Amino acid sequence: MLAPGFFMTAVIFLSLVLSVFHLPDGWPSWLAFWRPQWLVLTLILWVQRVPQYRGALFQLVFTKNAADDGTTTRRVLVYVWLLGLYVDTLMGEPFGLNGAIFATVTFYLLRFHDRLQLQTLFQQMIMIFMMIFVAEIFRAFVLNTVISQPWDLQPLTLAASSMLLWPIFNWLAQRFIGPSRRN
């Protein structure tokens, strides 16, 4: 089994790359509307394991072994927001948009972490679908307001493809960094 820190850093880097990867010329362009939300999936993996180890870069930045009393939540949210700011520069989206989305998703996950562990894989998939769907509607709303990007079915397609990818993601994580435990 790999060191979880190494694995998580690799997964974050890979999901950043996959988020900006462009399709080869000959491929149908509608595929771009089904790009899974790699970063949100990675966040879910990571947040699920925050209680037991504090993530790759997180360990680097905050080496203090803080007993969990809400400070961890706050730190995680700040860290996730910073990642979101970087993603904004990567995607050329309004500054803070991805930070807000990531932080909201993370907060929800931290809050309902215990409940998520009790659910079956299918229930988790449905929950992920709803979460990404709502997040993408928020993103579409902001982009529509700020740069008048037209509405389309992306919230639906992105949520669906991410949901379908979750079992594989989950299996990989369990295989390489062990199961997520209860708080």
Place this chain on the structure above:
Amino acid sequence: MARPIYTAAQVPYDATGLVADISTDRQSLLQQREELRVQLLQLNQQQQRLQYLQAENTRLRQLLNSKAQLPSQATIAEIIGVPPNPLRAAVILDKGSANAVVPGDAVVDEKGLFGQVVNVSQDTSWVVLITDRDHAIPARSNRTGARMIVGGTGAYDSLVLEDLPASTDLLEGDLIDTSGLGGRFPVGYPIGRVNAVESTQDSPYLQATLVPTAALLKVGHVLIITPPKIDAVPPTEAIEDES
């Protein structure tokens, strides 16, 4: 800051290109070289002609007492990434403010107008393509000189002529190039060819679409055109201000 990630995302494409380079045989390389040599000869010949025409043009402009067209500067840049949003048409180039690229610079490839720079960082710049649905270019018909506006549609192979009066003389196959109005795009770069003209009884406007001449889907090199520096304040006024 975004550069490492985009470079990493480009690795598979670079690798396939490398494999193709290695596996090219000698015969086809020689053939390619011969073709390039012929092309160079033709281009050199045209260049000589161009220099003569340019000089003549400058002289005639002087005779007419109108302003000479200043040559603009071109920086060669490589496309290093394509932002993932399928609703926007944009690319990222490997030249930024370190190479004196500023927002508003026009971008062309070897066949025609490509886009314009909208965002610049230290060593990258974002270029919105002419086919982006929010983009529009002041243009003119190469054949008749009629002014028009070319707008993007969001599709990579289609542009539209916006709000064109139904009486405009426009034929299929007409070349549309930049008019230089607005001062953002230099004059005379080809934008596209008209591929469909339609006029209906109930509309005062002509429905016309273009096919862009530039290869907008390819990944490779493009040129960033920096317009010649013109002082905003004419010299005489500047002197008056000082005194």
